[in-house]
């Protein structure tokens with residue numbers, strides 16, 4: 001389905017969209033200059049973010065719609081007119097929390113699960129939440145933010161992908177090797193699939209509810225895709241992404257959402273899987289900073305939008321160098337001829 005102004009503004013309850021460049025590119029139009037947003041654009045590099053975080057715990061912010069909305073708007077206000085999309089402030093780890101796991105955000109250490117999953121018996125402790133109720137704070141934050149954006153830019157919702165969430169739930173936090181989570185895939189393949197299937201079902205409901213709450217696009221983050229061999233990712237990554245995408249599309253139709261909601265997959269390090277990922281019913285493929293647009297375009301099987309992929313560490317370069325690197329990046333994507341959304345190749 002082609003994108004028109006009318007189908008986006010058909011929901012009379014929300015302000016009229018003033019900038020639809022992100023949505024147009026995501027749905028297949030080459031936009032010149034291409035739209036821009038930045039993964040982790042609301043985060044610690046912003047003094048106004050750190051000010052809020054001094055007063056409140058990380059998950060308290062996620063759980064308070066007024067604060068989550070305020071932080072989502074910070075980069076949009078600061079870089080007025082320069083960003084073409086907002087992403088709702090939250091975290092991928094709200095899903096393990098919703099399934100009953102405790103998650104803390106430790107200062108300068110990152111996420112920590114006091115009781116990670118150790119053996120398959122621990123799966124019995126996980127609950128299948130009524131997503132609409134348990135994660136209602138996210139949906140409220142989305143609706144509030146959609147109104148407060150006042151049509152300036154579209155609002156992106158997001159979720160972690162099943163493998164990446166499974167990795168955190170077993171490792172108990174960040175990891176260099178992911179050896180505990182990968183050990184599950186080799187030792188307990190069928191229980192691993194049970195866990196991945198449970199996660200997929202919760203994630204599908206979660207992203208549908210985000211759209212019903214006002215999110216205009218969705219991105220799935222599979223940040224640790226590249227930790228798996230291509231064979232493991234084919235078995236434990238892609239089928240669950242496929243399941244999520246299929247259920248997402250079906251549930252939106254059932255909910256009478258007739259406009260195409262752009263879906264982005266950002267599967268960091270999944271070089272060998274770009275073909276399989278592009279086969280899914282998605283609109284945008286996020287490229288990380290180790291991928292090349294030209295190479296990626298040779299692998300994909302249909303015309304989709306590419307997003308990315310400047311190295312976040314390039315931001316440490318002198319301004320002139322950064323300008324050159326950005327121009328090179330734009331030229332490379334331009335030469336491919338596919339729609340492009342400018343972004344970093346991982347979070348800021």
Ligand SMILES: Cc1c2[nH]c(c1CCC(=O)O)Cc1[nH]c(c(CCC(=O)O)c1C)Cc1[nH]c(c(CCC(=O)O)c1C)Cc1[nH]c(c(CCC(=O)O)c1C)C2
Nearest residue numbers: 039040041042043044088089090091092110174221223347
């Ligand atoms: C700003 C922030 C977030 N999460 C964390 C922080 C820093 C925490 C702080 O203030 O102390 C902790 C926070 N949460 C997580 C981490 C990574 C931990 C690790 O090293 O494994 C940290 C430091 C887990 C997480 N969380 C997220 C991912 C996927 C993207 C990626 O790969 O970077 C991952 C892996 C997604 C995420 N996380 C966040 C967003 C919000 C919006 C935006 O992008 O502006 C998003 C989309 C917000």
